[in-house]
Amino acid sequence: MEYAIRRFRDDDAQALASIMGAAISYIGTRAYTQQQVDAWFARHHTPERYLERAAAGHTIFVATDPDDRPIAYTLLEADGHLDHLYCHPDHTRRGIAEKLLERSEQEARAIGCTRLYTEASDLARPAFERLGYTATHRREFEIAHGDHMVPIHNWAMEKLLA
Numbered sequence: 001m002e003y004a005i006r007r008f009r010d011d012d013a014q015a016l017a018s019i020m021g022a023a024i025s026y027i028g029t030r031a032y033t034q035q036q037v038d039a040w041f042a043r044h045h046t047p048e049r050y051l052e053r054a055a056a057g058h059t060i061f062v063a064t065d066p067d068d069r070p071i072a073y074t075l076l077e078a079d080g081h082l083d084h085l086y087c088h089p090d091h092t093r094r095g096i097a098e099k100l101l102e103r104s105e106q107e108a109r110a111i112g113c114t115r116l117y118t119e120a121s122d123l124a125r126p127a128f129e130r131l132g133y134t135a136t137h138r139r140e141f142e143i144a145h146g147d148h149m150v151p152i153h154n155w156a157m158e159k160l161l162a
């Protein structure tokens with residue numbers, strides 16, 4: 001299947017929220033407990049949040065299928081923080097994450113960033129490593145969920161753009 005990468009459009013917001021939710025729900029259990037996945041999922045973005053992020057100047061790149069339907073995306077902040085990398089479960093392991101990361105890196109360079117950084121899940125870490133990111137440390141933290149705190153972790157990662 002041929003995929004394209006383009007910039008976010010307002011009518012993508014619902015699809016991106018669905019992609020994030022599906023990725024967390026269906027792929028998350030490969031590396032995290034159900035309790036951790038449930039807490040992570042409860043924090044996922046609404047469609048309105050994507051519109052807010054785009055209006056705030058964040059760059060969202062969307063990978064689409066041949067019918068221009070969104071299937072994956074990245075969200076890049078102006079300081080080089082790559083806040084999101086999510087791929088719909090039906091489209092994983094096809095090189096899409098790497099293509100999105102490459103496009104985000106091109107944009108970061110174009111806007112003058114000298115460093116990209118992210119907090120990657122256990123699941124996303126290999127894609128970042130394939131593109132030259134280095135894990136600096138494992139981040140242990142808790143997410144409030146219901147009436148309790150759920151321990152979870154991810155990886156602080158960075159790539160210098162010299």
